[in-house]
Amino acid sequence: MAKLLKKPLKLALIQLSTGSDKSANLARARSKVLEATSAGANLVVLPECFNSPYGVKYFAKYAEQLLPSPPTKDQSPSFHALSDLAKEAKTYLVGGSIPEYWPETKKHYNTSLTFDPEGKLIATHRKVHLFDIDIPGKITFHESEVLSPGNKVTIVDLPEYGKVAIAICYDVRFPELAMIAARKGAFLLLYPGAFNLTTGALHWELQARARAMDNQVYVGLCSPARDMEAEYNAWGHSMVVDPNAGIVEQLDEKEGIAYAELRNEKIEETRRGIPIYTQRRFDVYPDVSEGKVKYEE
């Protein structure tokens, strides 16, 4: 069996308290990431829109210009804060997501930046599936009023560990994306996300466990902490699920850090016990066997 995860990895998901002050959000993220790496984390994840409030009316106001890469400090203070922090903390850092603006096309995106321990940008994921829903009396949200979607599956190869797939929040509801990433050899699917009190209660844990179960890989969902004073109340409950769909760690709604030690043995044990990986019948469903998608290693 191919070794997907070359050596044990300590994952930390930062369930950050965020507010409307971008510099304060960046400073808080820094102190929490340093706390996580002091506790031995090798890969640290921040939540969706960790540098701003989450809401359609905030995207343009908080947006930063990321291209051409690297941007200047004026174009993107968050890019530089994340890059410096990854280097300072000597960790892989998935910078949750931030609102992005690309002036040439006048488009906005919900974008996740990942840095290596030298502070080098190694992956960019623009949210592919925009969060447009309407549950009367509960929640209506239309990201597409302001945002444009990304167009690729994002997989990043961490040389000492293996491949990690990165997507954002609503992307978790699309099993196709997770399946392709797992078929390309990812050992972990990471989703910075901010579910809400309606869909969080319904589907947050279920989505995480389903993606892990279908693909027999680790899954991490990283939310902001809940703030009942804010307009959007995040679900919290950041969690790590193992390849057998068991919950390794799950926070409540308050600020905190979820840690988990990821091991290749758990993937192997799961796949040996329930060997769906060798039992697939691509002769019966050839349409999904080819994996012809845009992705980035």
Ligand SMILES: O=C(O)CCC(=O)C(=O)O
């Ligand atoms: O899928 C959901 O229920 C919530 C998604 C979401 O909040 C987001 O995409 O930011």
